[in-house]
Amino acid sequence: MRRSRGVPISLLTLGVAAGIAACRDVQPTASRTINPLTLTSSASRVPQLRSSDRDGDGWAVQRTVTTTPGENGTSMSNFDGEEAPIWQDIGDFYVDYGIHFENAMGIVLPQSSYYPPKSPSTLITAIIPPDFTGGDGHVTITFDFPVSVFGAYATSAMPLSLSCSDSTGAIVGTKYLRTPNLNNGESPFGPNQNIEVRGEGIVRCVFDGSNNLYGFDDFYFSHVDAGVSCNPESPERGEETTCAAKGFAVVNAWSFIPDSAGFPNVRDSVPNNEQEWKGYMVVSGTVRVLGWHKVADAFVRPRDSASIHVAVQPRTDWVPLQMPGAPVDSGQGKLSLLPDANRDITFGLFRFRGPEKWSSATVRSGPNSGYSWINKEPELQRGVVYINPVLDGKGKWAKEQDGEYNGKTTSPNGRPYCNQENLGIFKKEVKRHEGLTGAPNSHYGKYQTELKTTDLHKQLEATVVHGSGKELATKAQQVLDRWQLKQHPVQAAFDTADYGGDKISKLAGGCDWVPTV
């Protein structure tokens, strides 16, 4: 610890004494009225603080403050050995700790004085106006943040009270030093008696004593530890969460580190000490607040930080997607009346369609700022079915289905060649196969079953991007594409089961198609 001017110092703050100038360098004459206990002493006089006790007037630079863990997420800070401005108004000297004094000043007194400092080698401070006039015996301490304990070690020539109140002005608690305890051998308790108020939400404490006849040293308080909380901590995707810093005098920045490595961090350098960070949450991750702690150890650079994990929950009201009904019959579409490269006629075609649009939103503030998500469960469109008009006898291939090929009516398989009637029979099966009838044994039906039994809706529910709604739509489409890729084997298996082998001949009425060119 640095010593100022080689004088052992202690921290003592004394109430301003009105009319103290009259007492300068003289022994009090009105002691009987202000310190009855002293009247019984052999000294028969009340010691007062005097300007001659002053020992320099420089601002101290060294701070020795210890902080120890307290109860329920708090820490206790003790201002032992603090050097305060000597013989000057303390005012905002402790502003870095979030503490402000009114009517208080520092002075230096020796250990042998009536007001000995509690801690050796510390500065004694007292409030005494330069002209020793004014003041009303009150020292007011206000906090930038609520504390749960405030106390000090007081020495007083007169009864002294310490009263603390919350932000509404309501008194939280009051403690008294009812018996004078000067260092004169007359007090049964001795100097530096502990006086302490406990309670929730203390933001203001007032020492109420008599003029310049008391002082206190080694004040302390219990503060909330640096921390951050988010409410709710496990929001549903798209629910707003409010994160609040605790124990920070100054918040410099908020940041969000997503759980998924594929997403970028979000950082918000707050210029106005925003103690809250709120916004819609769509991805899980860690919310971190960075700032200057409100109390001693953490207020010293480097800055302190606190973190909390926010776990976004899937929305529970999302259900498996379903097409809203049997597919739409869209006629021929782009089907050719001629065989394809595999010499096959495409009799029918089913087209599975995703949502017409993706309803999305982008987070504008808070931890997930810049992220977009699907804010409403998508609705699939009805599928589309195309039926080839060859089944109505249109085109060259259809016309050649006349039950005869090269003069023969029976195929090498022993089945009759198909005719126009068979086209009509088969058309019904094609409609059923593609899904126009809504049958479960159709491409439409197989998709509906897969939609019910797979987790596509969950995948889409969790689809999030750090980017625009358009980027989100692209990603959602990819999710759908990848799901659809897995449907190929399912649909192919259905084709084999429904049309494979000679089944298609049976579906057409037990015939073989007339080969054509």
Added chain:
Amino acid sequence: MTGYQSMTYVQPWSHTVHRLLVLGAVLLTLPLTSIAAQANPDSVKLRNDCRLAAHVIRTGQPAPKMQQSWDLMPGCPEAGAVSAMALRRLRSDSDPAHFSQVAVVGFNVRDAELFTAALEVAGDQGASTVARAESFILLVNQLIADRDVSYGELTQADTISGCSLGWLEDRGAPITLTPLPADAAQRATAVASSVSERPQEPPVVRIAADCVMQGLRHQADRQP
């Protein structure tokens, strides 16, 4: 002669028809030139029919034969060139119905000339909105085996959600007349991304361009 005409059935339809349900990009492996070398009376007739159909489509005369000519076209070697010509001619047309015949060919036939024409019209800011959108759809059909969308659906979409490209079940295998250029996908992507990112482009055209990019992304996802 055409591939269509040369097809000789070694088995009855009942044995082979199930293949029509097999999806995927099945390319015609038999070169058309070798097919053309085989001559039979039917192929001669079809060749003549195709020439006539191509003439009808090119000249528009006789008008009553137009539909029949288009119906025949997917089986003709002239299909790519004729459709490319028709698409260019429709460059300023704004009636989606006028594109249906070209679309049928584009869906069933792969052809480099048709691809080039579609790429050209799709990127042409002087072409009609319908012609450009239909050209992008045609590019989808040329490049991607089992995805499709209709012009009507594009008009229902918005530029944020983009294209809702459907998935096809039971699509047959397109006939390849002239193989697409090796860099076809890159060229299509270049035009599509350029159009898609230009805010001044008509929304339908941008969405149609998005269909191409989406389909090609899907193709890429399928690569092992």
